[in-house]
Amino acid sequence: MTAQDRDKQSGLRDEVLAGEYVLGALPPESMAELAKRVKRDRQFAAMVRRWRDNLAETEYREKATVAALLERDPTRSGLPFKSQPLRNGSMFAAMLLEVWHSVRFWRLLALTAMLWTAVLLFTIA
Incomplete structure (x- = not known):
């Protein structure tokens, strides 16, 4: 395995870790460790920010969809x-x-x- 392949795998692993960190799917020890890493590693912090932005957009769309459904049928309560x-x-x-x-x-x-x-x-x- 070349150094370039190792860097690529490390980047993919970091991307997955950033996603799990944003979703809160990691144990508390790992969350604390990654919180420290976000403060010191700009590249990892950018991955975390990208995940947060993407998920915030999805959450906004989901809330807008639910609001539209409730406007159409006010008898439904979510x-x-x-x-x-x-x-x-x-x-x-x-x-x-x-x-x-x-x-x-x-x-x-x-x-x-x-x-x-x-x-x-x-x-x-």
Whole structure:
């Protein structure tokens, strides 16, 4: 491997580190170490700035899109599904929807079905 290839790989690694630093995806020790590096390494600081600028633009577009959707349909609140009030106000319907979207319910149903199948297989055999 030539020195140029090593420099290229190091640059790519730094770019990935800068992105993870901006996203906050690193452990606290690494974040502190990279914060120090941003202060002393101008090239790395430029990478971090570029990542922040790119992500800020994306965040702005996302907020603008959500705002446009809310203007079009003011009955929607950007709240998660469970927090949105039902239009007909039926508590029973709300309970059914809560159960339908519950992971625990589907896991319990799958476990019950497997156990019932095992019981049927052993009683027939």
